[in-house]
Amino acid sequence: MMNKEIADIFRQIADILEIKDENFFRVRAYRKAAQNIENLTEDLIVLVNEKRLDVPGVGVDLAGKIEELVTTGALKFFEELKKTIPPGLLEIMTIPGIGPKTTKLLFDKLKIDSVSKLEIAAREDKLSSLPGLKEKTQENILQGIELIKQRQGRILLSTALSVAQKILDALKKLKVVEEAVVAGSVRRRKETIHDIDILVTSTKPQTVTDVFTSLPIVKKILAKGDTKSSVIVEGDIQVDLRVVGPESFGAALNYLTGSKAHNIRIRELAKKKGLKINEYGVFREKTNRIVAGKTEHEVYKTVGLCYIEPELREDTGEIEAAADNALPQLVVLTDIKSDLHIHSRWSDGTLSIADMAKAAKAQGYKYMVVSDHSQSLKVAGGLTPKRLKEQIDEIKRLNRSFKDFRILCSAEVDIKSDGSLDFDDDILKELDVVLAAVHSGFKQAKEQLTGRITRAMQNKYVNIIVHPFGRLINERPAYELDFEKILQAACDTNTALEINCYPKRLDLDDIHVKRAKEKGAMLSLGTDSHAQEQLDFMELGVAVARRGWLEKKNLLNCLSSDEFLDKIRKK
Ligand SMILES: [Zn+2]
Numbered sequence: 359m360m361n362k363e364i365a366d367i368f369r370q371i372a373d374i375l376e377i378k379d380e381n382f383f384r385v386r387a388y389r390k391a392a393q394n395i396e397n398l399t400e401d402l403i404v405l406v407n408e409k410r411l412d413v414p415g416v417g418v419d420l421a422g423k424i425e426e427l428v429t430t431g432a433l434k435f436f437e438e439l440k441k442t443i444p445p446g447l448l449e450i451m452t453i454p455g456i457g458p459k460t461t462k463l464l465f466d467k468l469k470i471d472s473v474s475k476l477e478i479a480a481r482e483d484k485l486s487s488l489p490g491l492k493e494k495t496q497e498n499i500l501q502g503i504e505l506i507k508q509r510q511g512r513i514l515l516s517t518a519l520s521v522a523q524k525i526l527d528a529l530k531k532l533k534v535v536e537e538a539v540v541a542g543s544v545r546r547r548k549e550t551i552h553d554i555d556i557l558v559t560s561t562k563p564q565t566v567t568d569v570f571t572s573l574p575i576v577k578k579i580l581a582k583g584d585t586k587s588s589v590i591v592e593g594d595i596q597v598d599l600r601v602v603g604p605e606s607f608g609a610a611l612n613y614l615t616g617s618k619a620h621n622i623r624i625r626e627l628a629k630k631k632g633l634k635i636n637e638y639g640v641f642r643e644k645t646n647r648i649v650a651g652k653t654e655h656e657v658y659k660t661v662g663l664c665y666i667e668p669e670l671r672e673d674t675g676e677i678e679a680a681a682d683n684a685l686p687q688l689v690v691l692t693d694i695k696s697d698l699h700i701h702s703r704w705s706d707g708t709l710s711i712a713d714m715a716k717a718a719k720a721q722g723y724k725y726m727v728v729s730d731h732s733q734s735l736k737v738a739g740g741l742t743p744k745r746l747k748e749q750i751d752e753i754k755r756l757n758r759s760f761k762d763f764r765i766l767c768s769a770e771v772d773i774k775s776d777g778s779l780d781f782d783d784d785i786l787k788e789l790d791v792v793l794a795a796v797h798s799g800f801k802q803a804k805e806q807l808t809g810r811i812t813r814a815m816q817n818k819y820v821n822i823i824v825h826p827f828g829r830l831i832n833e834r835p836a837y838e839l840d841f842e843k844i845l846q847a848a849c850d851t852n853t854a855l856e857i858n859c860y861p862k863r864l865d866l867d868d869i870h871v872k873r874a875k876e877k878g879a880m881l882s883l884g885t886d887s888h889a890q891e892q893l894d895f896m897e898l899g900v901a902v903a904r905r906g907w908l909e910k911k912n913l914l915n916c917l918s919s920d921e922f923l924d925k926i927r928k929k
């Protein structure tokens with residue numbers, strides 16, 4: 359847990375206490391502590407571990423709470439406190455300019471306990487009557503809500519995929535629906551998306567539109583026409599539906615999938631051939647006669663290209679490659695033989711190794727890598743060398759019981775702030791695979807962070823650098839790295855770089871993956887699963903790999919366990 363996160367929790371505690379009219383000095387103590395924590399130059403984790411927690415303005419009580427946060431990753435007091443107020447109030451306080459006082463006023467006088475209720479009240483001019491609320495405040499609140507919406511406008515791919523699936527499942531049940539598919543940036547599998555585009559073919563568009571706009575997850579209808587409609591669903595996500603006749607399916611799918619840049623290039627190619635393309639089909643410019651439109655393959659063929667996979671449609675070379683018949687044979691989920699980054703109950707996972715293995719086998723994998731945290735990551739229950747040795751014994755025992763499956767021993771070893779590793783070589787050499795990662799000191803200078811990782815790669819036992827950029831989408835930016843240097847070191851030392859499949863991470867991202875492929879670096883996929891259902895995150899990692907133009911041969915996960923071990927032992 360980082361200083362900023364701890365400071366945020368203290369600030370939220372102060373806000374809640376203030377709403378509850380608690381002692382003023384107590385509220386102020388939390389605020390002051392939050393501020394002082396943010397101004398620290400050292401990580402609280404280090405201070406706690408070295409028993410040097412002597413932060414100005416932090417007394418015994420708050421120091422205890424910091425220690426609890428650092429060592430357990432949570433704070434019981436905070437969790438209990440949150441339950442004493444409606445959850446929407448905390449969200450209201452994230453609106454710029456709205457503090458606990460206004461929140462309390464809104465709740466006491468108007469029973470407003472969510473951002474959406476607040477928005478409605480402000481639009482209906484109900485706030486201006488409140489005592490002590492300045493005239494301009496209503497306007498500011500609406501502006502603030504817009505800001506929050508923009509922030510939320512970047513929806514994670516995983517969320518978008520599951521919402522889209524729900525809608526598709528419902529629409530596919532209709533007799534009048536022939537095809538129902540997702541288009542837009544979700545189909546291209548971008549890491550974040552703004553809205554979901556659904557395409558349906560039917561000869562009864564009105565029926566489809568009626569059902570779509572009255573689905574239980576729809577919160578608000580933005581527009582409803584014969585063939586186009588737009589709604590907001592739970593989670594404040596916009597979903598657009600387009601209904602076309604079956605003869606236009608391919609053209610409409612191509613049009614709605616984008617990207618814009620890709621489509622412009624396709625239209626240019628069409629023009630050169632005397633054709634025009636829109637969402638209804640491909641037409642001869644002179645006669646307006648339709649020449650294609652039923653399938654996307656057809657559409658591409660009319661402009662002289664072979665089919666281009668949606669993940670590649672960004673106008674980053676795919677048109678040229680298609681013209682040369684040189685498109686990559688993109689990796690698919692069924693090529694994946696292993697998950698190379700899994701946690702168990704031994705550190706911060708929820709399942710035993712045996713149960714994780716059972717689940718990984720059920721995914722169709724032949725092997726998996728158990729990579730629990732190393733000792734200094736106490737927040738995540740990092741293993742001591744002694745515990746790690748016990749774990750290795752357990753894995754050996756489990757492996758004897760499998761026929762067609764294998765667990766590889768590993769650890770996600772912390773790269774310390776100077777680039778040294780959290781375990782000595784005589785421990786690392788006992789492992790089948792070694793993963794290494796940066797989990798602290800994200801604010802270091804670019805050279806320092808780059809140096810830490812390249813130094814870790816020089817260790818002959820380190821095989822994979824996991825979540826190389828340390829970003830959390832919408833929460834924490836990537837730390838600064840000289841990626842070219844990292845890539846060079848990865849190639850020189852035969853160290854792989856991970857595409858972490860965790861929905862918020864997806865790190866490396868597509869652009870860096872593509873560059874890594876060009877450089878000839880080895881890449882791996884790991885779900886970083888801490889629970890059984892998280893093994894499904896592999897789909898997201900494969901999406902990133904495909905957006906990065908990867909083929910089977912670029913990914914360690916497509917090798918058998920023997921081939922994999924052979925390859926990494928070449929280091
Ligand atoms: Zn990690």
Ligand SMILES: [Zn+2]
Pocket residue numbers: 699701770886
């Ligand atoms: Zn991990």
